[in-house]
Structure formats: structure tokens, C-alpha cells
Amino acid sequence: MADPIYAFRPEWAPLWLFNLAALGLGAVAGLILHELVTRAIRRSLRGKDTYWSTLLVKLRRPSRLAALILGLAVGASFAQLGEGGVAALRRILAVAFVILVGWSALTALDIWSLLHVRRFKLDAEDNLLARKHVTQTRILTRTAGILIVILTAGFALMTFPGVRQYGISLLASAGAAGIIAGLALQPFLTNLIAGVQIATTQPIRIDDAVIVENEWGQIEEITSTYVVVRLWDWRRMVLPLTYFIQQPFQNWTRETASLIGTVMLYVDYTAPVDVLRAKLEEITRASPLWDGQVVNLAVTETSERTMQVRCLVSARNAPTTFDLRCEVREKMVAFLQSEMPQVLPKDRLDAEARLKGSPPGLGNPVSG
Structure with a gap:
């Protein structure tokens, strides 16, 4: 007995033409739905918060791709690709959708950080509050970005049954493999935790005047793993994040710039x-x-x-x-x-x- 889904195919239509039409109609339907939803959201956000309107513009491409993926997934349900073909196509679309969700999350995070930092001026006379917020925003944004990338990669890999089973067996067995992985990731995790600690306690901030290793300079950049200090003679001293947690140093602008x-x-x-x-x-x-x-x-x-x-x-x-x-x-x-x-x-x-x-x-x- 034929599958009821295949009843949609006319007898005169070749298989390849029917499959192409099914996938194409699904993609077009997804794009049309995306356009209608986008216009409705844009109309509702008119004259409102800058963040959401900016986010809508920046997410136009990834959201269009997501709608295209959903349309193709629906079209694959009507196409005569066989069980293996439909499963492979859906797995590919699932991975692409997970990546698009991660991309959208990173975009939303970047827009929020840019709009938040824009409210503060580092070149102001009294820039203590600005340095505090800019430092927290940059460190936490980088940390959150790393977590989003890790989670996105993890969910994408978990769409493959073989990888999912391997992960479950690895967690069940733990043992030496877990210890080796923990030791290998120790420097990365240490700096990641140090970055969160610096963002919350703030022993240093962007543009702070400090003395490290008997050199005077200003904090120029704080990344997820290291800090760049611009010395008085324009040299750059690069120090790990853990240095400012474990080593003593002088901060001349901790409470005030004066x-x-x-x-x-x-x-x-x-x-x-x-x-x-x-x-x-x-x-x-x-x-x-x-x-x-x-x-x-x-x-x-x-x-x-x-x-x-x-x-x-x-x-x-x-x-x-x-x-x-x-x-x-x-x-x-x-x-x-x-x-x-x-x-x-x-x-x-x-x-x-x-x-x-x-x-x-x-x-x-x-x-x-």
C-alpha cells in the first residue's frame, strides 16, 4: 500500500520534478511567512525601544535562513526522497537551524553590549562609572559568547545519534578520560572563571592606571584569556587574567581618577x-x-x-x-x-x- 503522503504526486510528474517542486514550495512558503511576520513585528515596534528595532534589522538574514530551513523541512515531508534521504535532509536542516540560533544569540548579545556601552564615555573627565560598565560588559560579553559557541556546537553534535550515544557512554564511564579532559581544559577554565571574577569584583577596569612588573601603564584591553597593558612608552605588556587575581599590583584609579x-x-x-x-x-x-x-x-x-x-x-x-x-x-x-x-x-x-x-x-x- 502506498504512503498517503505520496498521493499528492500526480502520475504524469517525474520524481525529480515533484521533489524539486515540494522543496521549492516549502521554501517559498517559509520566506513568505517570514516576510509577513517581520512586517508585523516591525509595525508593532515602530517608535519603541532601539534595541529591539536594531535587533530586528540585524537578525533579518539569519531569521530568513531559519524560515527557509523550516520551509524545506516541511517540503521534505511531502517529497519522495525515501526514508534515508528524508532523515539525512532533516538532520542537515536541524544542524543548520541550531547554528542559526547560536548566530542569532551572538548577534543579540553584541547589539546589547554595543548599545549599553554607548551610554558611557571613556573620554569624560570623571570616567569611573564608564570604565566600570565598559569593563563588565566586555568581559561578560566575551564569556557569554564563548558559552554560546560551546552550547551551539554541543547541540549541533547531539543531533547525530552516534555522537549522542558516545557522549552518554563517556559521561557514564567518566574515569581517566574525564580526568585528562579536565586537566587539558584547566587553563581555559581558570581564565574563564578569572574573567568572571574580574568582571564582578573589578580589581582592574578599562583605562585604569596601574603598575605591574615595575612598569607604569594603562589597561588597554581585557579579553577572555589575557590583559593588554599599554605602557607609558607605547609598549604593550600582555598578562594572563589570572595575574590580576593571584599577583599584587598597584591600581592608581581604583576608586577615583584623581x-x-x-x-x-x-x-x-x-x-x-x-x-x-x-x-x-x-x-x-x-x-x-x-x-x-x-x-x-x-x-x-x-x-x-x-x-x-x-x-x-x-x-x-x-x-x-x-x-x-x-x-x-x-x-x-x-x-x-x-x-x-x-x-x-x-x-x-x-x-x-x-x-x-x-x-x-x-x-x-x-x-x-
Whole structure:
């Protein structure tokens, strides 16, 4: 007795023509249905959230392919391909559909991350909140993307009975194969977990100023396995994610971008500290780099020859603080050279020897 499905085939139609017509009509029906559904959704989203309208545009191709696959699957039910042919075609279509679902999920994830990050400006004066959200978004997006790819590949392979049975037997047996696989994936899983931990606890963020391996730089990129630090001289230091979980490092912009810079001066004991403090305030207040918060001068240490004078100034971020330190250092040294050359560090023993007219080194060793 003939299969009732084959009753649709006219007696005059060749087998290949009937199969082609069945698959073609199914594909056309799927595309028409896709177009109708897309227009209805677009009409309902008009004037609403940007995310869904953008997602609809970006998913136009994968959704069209998904509708085409569904149409071909329906057409394969009417085509006379034989049991083996129908099963093979459906398996191919199932794998393609799973891949399209994964592709759509990755597209939706990318659109969400781009629209979310667009709300924050890293070049703003106070970009702490922006760096926090950008770092979390980038790390979690990469982690979620990896999981989507793994799940997509897993579901695609599970459509083949042989692979599915192998996976079940492997899970049932566990043993040495599971241990070997776990050891092989340990570095990958460690970095994946470290990425999630960095995204949630945020010891570092994009554009943070850090000191790692005795080098100063800024966090330029955080991937799923490593971190790129842009050093002050434009070199790049690449470190694994686990470094920032397991190793100590300095983060100069952990809570705020503002920093206090230090300038050390070494002067003679006769230097008037009040005059130096007034000059520091004059230089700092006249500088556009100063943020108006901290300016201070104090004698922090003395030796048998000089006093150590520490100048503190603050600026809005690490690069500006460095430039302000250089400016203060240059202008304070220039002031000492032009206005007070007598307070620059000198060998007091040799100076007294010259005043007495005796050879250097023969003066009173305890004088001064």
C-alpha cells in the first residue's frame, strides 16, 4: 500500500520534478511567512525601544535562513526522497537551524553590549562609572559568547545519534578520560572563571592606571584569556587574567581618577622653607593642570648635608598628574637657580676651606 503522503504526486510528474517542486514550495512558503511576520513585528515596534528595532534589522538574514530551513523541512515531508534521504535532509536542516540560533544569540548579545556601552564615555573627565560598565560588559560579553559557541556546537553534535550515544557512554564511564579532559581544559577554565571574577569584583577596569612588573601603564584591553597593558612608552605588556587575581599590583584609579603627585627637592639647611612653600603654591595655582585640591610642601627628611623637601600636588588623572609633577619640578629648580643659588646642595667643608684660604679638605671637619 502506498504512503498517503505520496498521493499528492500526480502520475504524469517525474520524481525529480515533484521533489524539486515540494522543496521549492516549502521554501517559498517559509520566506513568505517570514516576510509577513517581520512586517508585523516591525509595525508593532515602530517608535519603541532601539534595541529591539536594531535587533530586528540585524537578525533579518539569519531569521530568513531559519524560515527557509523550516520551509524545506516541511517540503521534505511531502517529497519522495525515501526514508534515508528524508532523515539525512532533516538532520542537515536541524544542524543548520541550531547554528542559526547560536548566530542569532551572538548577534543579540553584541547589539546589547554595543548599545549599553554607548551610554558611557571613556573620554569624560570623571570616567569611573564608564570604565566600570565598559569593563563588565566586555568581559561578560566575551564569556557569554564563548558559552554560546560551546552550547551551539554541543547541540549541533547531539543531533547525530552516534555522537549522542558516545557522549552518554563517556559521561557514564567518566574515569581517566574525564580526568585528562579536565586537566587539558584547566587553563581555559581558570581564565574563564578569572574573567568572571574580574568582571564582578573589578580589581582592574578599562583605562585604569596601574603598575605591574615595575612598569607604569594603562589597561588597554581585557579579553577572555589575557590583559593588554599599554605602557607609558607605547609598549604593550600582555598578562594572563589570572595575574590580576593571584599577583599584587598597584591600581592608581581604583576608586577615583584623581591622584596626588610627589616632587622631591634637596636643598641646603639655610633654605627658607616658607619662601619655597609660597613659591610652590604660586606655581601650582597658576597651572591649568592642577585640580584645585592638594598643594603642600614639607621637610620630610634631613641628612648631614641636605634637607629633603617634599612637594605634593594633585591633578584629575594619572597622565595629568605626571605632567604637573614635571612642571613643578622644573619651575622650582629654576627658581632656586635664579633666586637662591646659595641654598642649592653644596659641600660645606670645601666652602669653608676656600673662605679660609686653605686647601680643600683641611678645614674643621665638625664646623657647619
